Amino acid sequence: MIDALPVVLNINGLKYEFEVLPYRSLLDVLRDELGLTGTKECCAVGECGACTVHFDGRSINACLMLAIEADGGSVTTIEGIAPPGEMTRVQDAFLEHGAVQCGFCIPGMVMSAEYLLARNPHPTEEETREGLSGNLCRCGGYNRMLQAISSVSEESTP
């Protein structure tokens, strides 16, 4: 059997040191080993965005990164973007505008929206569509998500 390898990760501001089998993805580790199940799994091939997290300031699909590749890096998951009991403006706007149906895609969608607004606080509609285009929502809430993101963008001072 293959040996587990040591990995150090900063996740949501906390340091985690653990050993992981080299073929396990960052998503597997978050969900199965650390119990951070807010990040979802659907396609496991980088096509649906349900597993979107922020890694060293970039938005990535956690299913496509091996945990050992992530060694030494810093990860923010849906659990880490707002203190417990609170919501970010994006999360609040998603609810206000009715962007949330079954909710399965939503953690990934929120992470993509946060990333988009962090880099570009006033995206055009075109840019927002582009920014969410890696996240599939079968409930079809895209229209509402665009409205939610635009409302957050309007609130923030240019």
Next chain:
Amino acid sequence: MTASQIGSSTRRFGGYERVTGSQEFVADLRLDGMLFVKLVSIDCARARIVSVDTSAARGLAGVVAVVTSDDLPQPVPRFGPVYKDRPILAVGETKYHGEPVAAVVAESKEVAEVAASLVAIQFEELPAVFTVASALNPLSPLVQEPELRSAGTLASTNVLSEQVFGWGDLGATEADLVIENDYCFPMVTHFAIEPHGCMVVSSSGGFEVWSPVQHPYLLQAILADLFDLPLTRVRVVAPDPGGAFGGKQNPKFEPLLCFLARMTNRPVRLILTLEESFQATRRTSAEIHIRSGFSRDGLLCFQDIESNFLLGAYADIAGRVVSKSNYLGCGPYRTPVAKIRARALLSHTTPSCAFRGFGTPQVAWALESQMDAAARHLGIDGLQIRLMNLAAKGEDVVPGDVPADGEWAQSVQKAASAVGWGEPLEPNHGRGIAVGIKSGATTGLSYSTIRLLFDGSVTIYAGTSDMGQGARTIFAQIVSDELGVPIEQIDVVMGDTSVVPFDLQTSASRSTVFMGNAILDACRDIQLQVRELAAELHGTALENVRIVAGGVFISEVKVSIPEVVQASLGRLRGELIGNGTMRRTDIANHPLGGRPAFFEFNCTAFEVGVDVETGEVSVIKHVSVGDTGKSLNPLQVEMQDEGAAIMGLGHTMMEHVILDESGRIANLGALDYRIPTSKDLPLSLSTYSIENADGPGPYGSKGVSEGAILCTAPAFASAVTEATGVVIRNLPLTPERVWRAIRDGASDSSTVEQV
């Protein structure tokens, strides 16, 4: 007193959990000591299983069991919601691509995956049925063994069922114009973002099952039947589904997992990959031949329809899909004469089941495209031909059945004005409009229990599955208004057969009407108890106590419900328990077993622009108008309507399961099967509701979750025709198909008889 909740856009119940990732879907749950299951299948559709060698897999460290049909009770148990035709694991031969031949149970998911790849299956590919033509060919192999089919002449064919609906004498009917065409609606897959999955614990007395199933009580009944257990010994916990759309109605692998849990005496868990979910269920595809007769001025004279729906290898609920949709095969029109022959055909493909719209999108694709063909031949406008044939409220759509239950023309007028019907268009732009009706549930039974606790807060128990439609929100809104309780003090408990009373199912846009009425009934029960208590407290007659907008009026004195409850129940506290029921029973000899509780009516209109060089279609405007009766939560109605509209765009523009010559799904998974993304969202998408409070649900509501998917395709195709002059009768309208049609100058190829 709280502000009225009904008609307000109350936020989604469970919304906080969903935006923060704390909502627990089935794959997020863990059981102590659980084992991981991986299914083993072969790389073709139909094959004789020659041998299965599990020794290498069993030898792998961490493998607990490798199970084939030989390890199951013999004969291998079969199950299904209508026919008991699906074996727990394939017996002797596989009947569709992905049908499990074996299951591996291991200590980790990786070990299970590796072990599954070590199971060596020798098989011999057999001739198979993948198309309507081959299913109808008497020389084709039979999909199901005749001895396993219920008796009847069809048992030795691939026809699961055949029904003829109709009225009037087709032979004696004349028309000035007869248009005849063939339409194709391909296989598409549900693609819920949450893949299918379940977990099972076997205990001495029975099972506990976690499954995001739409019908927990049906799953409970099927498992109790398979294992000969009392219902009390099968507890189904149904976490909210992460999207279902019909695909999670009926049991798939829960029976297998029960056997595995029993054999290993450990909790077992199976979470399908997205690819496996593609292989688990799909929409029923259809080929529809239709002859439509019209008078010179555009009035419908007759419809003569032959519908062939291609099911998969096991029937699931798809026979019902065929009968229910074809029963309304003539749509929301006055049709003087009709004949509809509808066949449900078995094939060696993925078992099809319910899928949002329940067969109506397939039927409406043909019917509505015919309306446009007739309009073009007669030189009438697509809007006019619909308005002149649409049944007015109270007029028959199917003679002798429930008449039109809405002012449908209002929806059509609204859609036309919203899309700018008749206004000038840019070159290569076009508009299209279409209508659709779907029968609501015909029968059903929902119970609800409501507990009004001592402090005035309320717990609602409802067996509905909250799968994105927001059922909890609606139920809480009803109770808030009826009992005067602030929405924050209401809890809604669902999804546990050991806690919540029976509900038949969550399907057919029924929950607001069926469970909504059961909840209203339970509120009335509590209101009566409160009035009795108040009358006693105030020493007055029951008639002198009224409840208005959640407040108690004793003659002219007003008190709150909690004040009455607390004063009456006193030091020992306690609570009031209300029960409610909504029952709609069978009607003997009705072709559907019962009359539609309501019709879901929709009108969809498009403006599109076509790039004639590439065949790419941009959706400039997409308008959907539904006849909702009363929108209890307008925001949720819009969300559902937009979601159905986008899903409709999927099967209209891009979705299509492709089979190769061995019946393998060639575009298996998210890389090769496209569904709409944010970039496919129309430039403008708007939805409207027509509210005349004329539905059977609470406050005059009707079901709404499927309307906008019913006629997306014909409205879109009609707009493409206006933009380009080409007529396409196969879905989806991919850029390639549109481009080819333009290149070939594919104008209207209808067979036309003009008198």
